[in-house]
Amino acid sequence: MTTATDTVSVTRDEVRSASKWLFVAGVVMLCIWVLLPIYFLMINALSSPEEVTSFPKRMFPSFDLASVTFFFKFQGVLRALWNSVQVASLTMILAIGLGAPAGYALSRFDFRGKEAFRFLVIMTRAFPLPLLALPLAIMFIRTGLDDTILGLALVHATLALPFAVLITFSLFSGIPVELEEAAWTLGCTRIQAFYKVILPLALPGIAASAVFAFVISWNEVFAAAVLTIQNRTLTAFLLQSLDVSPLPLKFAGGAMLVLPALIFIFAVRKYLFAMWGIANR
Amino acid sequence: MAEIRIKNVAKQFGAFTALHSVDMTIRDREFMVLLGASGCGKTTLLRIIAGLETPSQGEVWIGDRRVDKLPPRERGIAMVFQNYAVFPHLTVFENIAFGLRMAKLPQSEVDRRVKRTAELMHIEQLLKRYSGQLSGGQRQRVAVARALAMEPDVILMDEPLSNLDALLRLEMRAELKGVLAESKTTTIYVTHDQVEAMSLADRISVMNGGYIVQSADPVEVYRNPAARFVGSFIGNPPMNFLPATRAGTNQWTVAGRVVPGPNAPRDRIEFAIRPEDMRLGEDGIPATVRVVEPLGAHTLVTTDVDGSMLRALVDSDLSVAPGDHLSLVPQPDRVRWFDPETMEAVR
Numbered sequence: 001m002t003t004a005t006d007t008v009s010v011t012r013d014e015v016r017s018a019s020k021w022l023f024v025a026g027v028v029m030l031c032i033w034v035l036l037p038i039y040f041l042m043i044n045a046l047s048s049p050e051e052v053t054s055f056p057k058r059m060f061p062s063f064d065l066a067s068v069t070f071f072f073k074f075q076g077v078l079r080a081l082w083n084s085v086q087v088a089s090l091t092m093i094l095a096i097g098l099g100a101p102a103g104y105a106l107s108r109f110d111f112r113g114k115e116a117f118r119f120l121v122i123m124t125r126a127f128p129l130p131l132l133a134l135p136l137a138i139m140f141i142r143t144g145l146d147d148t149i150l151g152l153a154l155v156h157a158t159l160a161l162p163f164a165v166l167i168t169f170s171l172f173s174g175i176p177v178e179l180e181e182a183a184w185t186l187g188c189t190r191i192q193a194f195y196k197v198i199l200p201l202a203l204p205g206i207a208a209s210a211v212f213a214f215v216i217s218w219n220e221v222f223a224a225a226v227l228t229i230q231n232r233t234l235t236a237f238l239l240q241s242l243d244v245s246p247l248p249l250k251f252a253g254g255a256m257l258v259l260p261a262l263i264f265i266f267a268v269r270k271y272l273f274a275m276w277g278i279a280n281r
Numbered sequence: 282m283a284e285i286r287i288k289n290v291a292k293q294f295g296a297f298t299a300l301h302s303v304d305m306t307i308r309d310r311e312f313m314v315l316l317g318a319s320g321c322g323k324t325t326l327l328r329i330i331a332g333l334e335t336p337s338q339g340e341v342w343i344g345d346r347r348v349d350k351l352p353p354r355e356r357g358i359a360m361v362f363q364n365y366a367v368f369p370h371l372t373v374f375e376n377i378a379f380g381l382r383m384a385k386l387p388q389s390e391v392d393r394r395v396k397r398t399a400e401l402m403h404i405e406q407l408l409k410r411y412s413g414q415l416s417g418g419q420r421q422r423v424a425v426a427r428a429l430a431m432e433p434d435v436i437l438m439d440e441p442l443s444n445l446d447a448l449l450r451l452e453m454r455a456e457l458k459g460v461l462a463e464s465k466t467t468t469i470y471v472t473h474d475q476v477e478a479m480s481l482a483d484r485i486s487v488m489n490g491g492y493i494v495q496s497a498d499p500v501e502v503y504r505n506p507a508a509r510f511v512g513s514f515i516g517n518p519p520m521n522f523l524p525a526t527r528a529g530t531n532q533w534t535v536a537g538r539v540v541p542g543p544n545a546p547r548d549r550i551e552f553a554i555r556p557e558d559m560r561l562g563e564d565g566i567p568a569t570v571r572v573v574e575p576l577g578a579h580t581l582v583t584t585d586v587d588g589s590m591l592r593a594l595v596d597s598d599l600s601v602a603p604g605d606h607l608s609l610v611p612q613p614d615r616v617r618w619f620d621p622e623t624m625e626a627v628r
Contacts, residue, residue, distance in 0.1 A: 176364060176366065178362045178363075178364055178366040179366050179368060179369075181331075181333050181353075181360070181362070181366070182360065182362060182366035182368075182427075183368075183379070184332075184333070184352065184353040184354060185331060185332075185333075185353045185354065185358060185359060185360045185380075186354070186359070186379050186380035186383055186427070186431065187354045187380050187383030187384055188354060188383055189352070189354070192383070196379075197368055197370075200370045201369065201370055
C-alpha cells in the first residue's frame with residue numbers, strides 16, 4: 001500500500017518537473033524567437049556603417065548614429081514618415097469611432113444574431129489582403145480614392161476594426177452593468193450615464209485600443225504598397241527603396257519602423273491581454 | 282405618500298416565466314421584504330419596480346402615478362445594489378452627491394445632504410476616499426448613504442448584505458433597520474436570508490417559482506405558513522412533515538397515533554410541526570435518534586419516524602445518543618396541516 005502510493009507520488013513529481021521544464025523551454029524559445037531579431041536590428045542600427053559590414057559581428061552596439069542620421073537625410077523619408085502618421089491617426093479615429101460603439105453594443109445589449117456578428121467580426125481577418133488588393137485598387141482608382149491618405153486609412157481601419165471591437169467589448173464587459181443602472185436610478189439618462197460613469201472608467205482602455213489601431217496601420221505594408229504611389233507611407237517607402245539601399249540603411253530603417261510600435265504596444269500591453277479574456281485589472 | 286401598487290405584473294424571459302401575474306400593495310412607509318430562494322423572481326420584481334426591467338404585462342403604481350412606462354430616473358426611487366455599485370472614479374463625497382448634482386440642487390443643499398447622510402451612516406471620515414480604498418462594509422455604507430441622500434419616496438434594496446461577512450452583516454442589519462425606520466421611507470428589500478427577512482420586515486412576501494406564496498407579518502409567516510413551501514423554507518431547521526391518514530371525522534393517524542385534525546376532503550394529508558414545538562413525554566410520536574447536534578442553548582436531534590425524518594430541538598441538558606428511542610409530544614396548538622396535492626395549508 002505504502003509502496004504503491006510512493007511510486008505514484010514519485011511519478012507525479014517527475015511528470016510535474018518534466019512539464020515544468022517543457023514550459024520553461026517553451027518560454028525561452030518564444031522569447032528568443034521574438035527578441036533575437038529585434039536585438040540584432042538594434043545593434044546594427046546603432047553601429048557605424050563600417051561595423052555593420054565588417055566581421056565578426058559585435059554583441060554590443062557602439063552607439064554610432066551615422067546610419068540613423070543618414071537614414072533621416074535620405075530623400076523622401078520624412079515625407080513618408082508624415083504620411084504614415086496621418087494614415088495611422090486617421091485609422092485610429094475611424095477604428096475607435098466605429099469599433100467602440102460596436103463593442104459597447106455587444107457587451108450591453110442582447111440582439112438577434114449577436115453571436116453571428118461576433119463571429120463575422122473575427123472572420124473579416126480570414127480574407128487574405130492580397131486577394132482583395134486588386135479589386136480594391138480598381139475600385140479606389142474609379143472612386144478617386146487611390147493614392148490618398150483617406151483611402152489607405154479606410155483599408156487600415158478595416159484591418160484594425162475587429163481588434164477595436166473585441167478590445168472595447170471586453171473592456172465594457174469588465175465594467176459592472178450595475179454601475180450604469182445605479183446612475184440611471186440616480187437621475188441619469190442612458191447617454192448621461194455613459195458619459196459620467198462608463199466613459200471615465202473605460203477611457204484608459206479605449207486609449208490603448210486606439211494605440212493598437214495606430215500600430216496596426218503603422219506596420220501595415222501590403223495595402224500601403226499597392227494602393228499608394230506618390231503618397232507612400234514609411235513601410236511602403238522602405239519596401240520600395242531599401243531593397244536597393246546599402247545594409248546600414250536597411251537596419252536603420254527597420255529599427256525606426258519597429259521602435260514606435262514596440263513602445264506603444266509595451267505601454268498598452270495590459271489592455272491587449274484583456275482582449276483575450278485574461279483579467280483586465 | 283408612496284404606496285406601491287403592483288397590478289397583474291408578469292415577466293417572461295423567452296420561454297421562461299420569471300413572474301406569474303403578481304398583485305401586491307406595499308403601504309406607505311412599510312418595510313416589505315421579498316424572500317425566496319434564488320431564481321424565484323424576487324429580484325425580477327424589484328427590478329421591474331425600479332424600472333431596470335420592463336414587465337411583460339401589468340401596471341406598477343408609485344403613489345398616484347403609473348410608472349411602468351417611465352425610466353428609472355423619473356420614478357422617485359433609489360436603489361442599493363448587491364455589489365454596492367459605488368462609482369470607482371469618484372470620491373465617497375461625489376458618490377453620495379451624484380444624484381443630487383444630477384437633480385441640479387444648489388451646492389449648499391448638496392453639502393448639507395451629503396454631510397447628514399454621511400453622519401447617519403458613520404462615514405464622515407471617508408468622504409475624500411475612493412471606493413478602492415474602502416472595505417466591503419464601508420462601500421455598503423456609501424451605497425446606502427447615496428440612496429438616502431436622494432430622499433426618495435421608495436428605497437429598493439437588492440440583497441444589500443449578502444456580500445458582507447457574518448459579523449458585519451449582523452451589525453449592518455440592525456443599523457439599516459434603525460436608519461430606514463428613521464427615514465420613514467417605503468422600503469422594498471430583497472433577500473434569500475430568512476433571518477434577515479424576519480428581523481427587518483414589517484411584512485414578508487415569500488416567493489417561489491414566480492408566485493407570491495404568502496404575504497404577512499414575520500410571526501404569522503413563521504407560525505401559520507400558507508403553503509408547505511413556506512414552512513419548509515422558513516425556520517432553521519425548517520418544519521417537519523409527516524404523512525397522516527384518515528382515522529375518522531376530524532381524526533388522523535400520524536405515526537400510529539390518532540390525533541385530532543381538520544376536516545379535509547382527502548384520505549391522506551400531511552401533519553406539520555416545528556422542531557421547537559415538541560417536548561419529551563408519555564404517549565408521543567415514537568422516534569429513533571439518528572444524529573445528535575448540540576447547538577449550545579438547545580440540542581438538535583434528528584430522528585427517524587417510520588422512514589420519515591423528524592427533527593426536534595430539545596433541552597441541551599438532556600443526554601441522548603444515536604439509537605435511543607424517544608417519545609416526542611407535539612404541542613397541540615402548534616400543529617399545522619397541509620394538503621399534499623395543492624401544497625396549501627388545511628385549517
